[in-house]
Amino acid sequence: MxxxxxxxxxxxxxxxxxxxxxxxxxxxxxxxxxxxxxxxxxxxxxxxxxxxxxxxxxxxxxxxxxxxxxxxxxxxxxxxxxxxxxxxxxxxxxxxxxxxxxxxxxxxxxxxxxxxxxxxxxxxxxxxxxxxHLLKNLNNAWFNGRLQIYADKINEKGAPLKNCIGFIDGTVRPICRPTHNQRVCFNGHKRVHALKFQSIVSPDGMICNLYGPMEGRRHDCALLRASNIMEYFETDMRRDRGGLPYCVYGDPAYPIRDYIICPFKAAQPSPEEEIFNRRMSSVRQCVEWQFGKIIANFAFLDFKKNLKIFLQPVAKYYIVGALLTNCHSCLYSSQTSEYFDLEPPTLEEYLQR
Structure with missing residues (x-):
């Protein structure tokens, strides 16, 4: 004793x-x-x-x-x-x-x-x-009320597009090798087992849309079709002050639509096309910053040895990680919002139900 x-x-x-x-x-x-x-x-x-x-x-x-x-x-x-x-x-x-x-x-x-x-x-x-639901659709008051502001801020940074409101991209999130059906999750490009997500990032540093997960082997176009983003823009296509439909900008993996713009894909682009691609690429990098912020703040999501899809809700962890990252941006700002000189919404505005 x-x-x-x-x-x-x-x-x-x-x-x-x-x-x-x-x-x-x-x-x-x-x-x-x-x-x-x-x-x-x-x-x-x-x-x-x-x-x-x-x-x-x-x-x-x-x-x-x-x-x-x-x-x-x-x-x-x-x-x-x-x-x-x-x-x-x-x-x-x-x-x-x-x-x-x-x-x-x-x-x-x-x-x-x-x-x-x-x-x-x-x-x-x-x-x-x-x-x-804040990540599943774009029908949010804080987002829809800022569309013209987004377009102006992106254009002010040198982007030739005057109607671009954000940037779309897919991300590969590595996971532990599954014990069953592992080929479904294997991403041949990254050479890793993974889940894939698609995000749209606005110039105030907010992940305004996140779709996923999908199997790691799927192409970005498959995520685009499954996410219903195209249907959203087609049925609720809003226009800027010049009458152009608002659009998002993506990498060459995406198709070209009125509301999705991609770089020129010619093998030998003209000087004007090269300038367009270069200027849009310089502002599109912010989508990668937000992917990086999720992992920087919540590094557990990047530790693939402990992300086992049959033992843990791996996708739910990443989705909540994106939500908490948005909350962090609302409270502390972000590299993206500082780059575009645009404050994100307040925490109360973002989380209003």
Whole structure:
């Protein structure tokens, strides 16, 4: 009994002094219940720099994000454990922020990995079910009210098009090799097993549309057809002040339509065509910046060894990662919005239902 008390006191001291090695050593010797008792998570004990490092948002913004996402005050896990709103959001953010195992997070949150798994999964489902529609269509008030502003900002950056409102592209997200039907997910171009997504990025740094997942072997045109983006533009084709239909710009993989513009594909383009391709390519790079921001903020989504489609909701993780990246852009701006000198919508404008 005396030895047990000594270990508890030593564990308290190790936690207070941030001695991770000693904490892990003592945890490995103590039962799980004792570990939970002494290391229960409290965000108020963290500094802003620690919050940004662990969760990608500072302390104040985490509370604001939890309220804007309208998460329940208490999340009841299937094992009847109760996790509070901010704690559950922090668990999800920490899980996605960097490659980790659930057992690695026990020391931070003071919960067993079973509870962490339940809480993270439930929070992920809540955010996806409530706000996934923001990425599925373009009929959003904050987007439709800015079309002419988008076109003007892109044109001001030297783009020859005066009616371009955004940029469309597909991205290949590597995953662990599936145990069944692995050829369906194999992308021959990237030489990796993957899921594919298609995004439209606006000049304020927002991912205004995200379609996916599709099998890694599929071409970008297959995603375009399945996403119904063409039907949206055809049935609700809006025009700029000059009477031209608004369009998005993509790479040579996409077909040319009134509302989808691509580079000139001639083997020997004329000088005018070369200038057009070069000037549009210089502004189109922002779509790659946003793909990179998702992975930079939530590096767990880029750790393919732990992205196993038969064991985890891999696609749901990426979709929620895109939503949270948009939230991050609303609160902290982004490289794209700074490049085009256009502020994104506020968090409340973006998440309004």
């Amino acid at each position: 005396a030895k047990s008390r000594e270990e508890r006191e030593l564990l308290k001291l190790a936690i207070e002094n941030d001695d991770d090695e000693l904490v892990y050593f003592l945890i490995s010797k103590r039962p799980e219940s004792t570990f939970r008792h002494f290391t229960r998570f409290n965000i108020n004990n963290l500094t802003n720099s620690q919050c940004i490092n662990n969760f990608r948002f500072d302390k104040h913004m985490i509370f604001q994000l939890a309220n804007s996402l309208n998460l329940p005050e208490k999340i009841v896990c299937p094992n009847r454990t109760v996790v509070y709103q901010v704690d559950a959001l922090c668990m999800l953010l920490r899980r996605m922020a960097y490659p980790n195992r659930l057992s690695d997070l026990e020391s931070l949150f003071g919960r067993p990995k079973s509870t962490l798994s339940f809480a993270i999964s439930k929070t992920l489902d809540i955010i996806h079910d409530r706000f996934g």
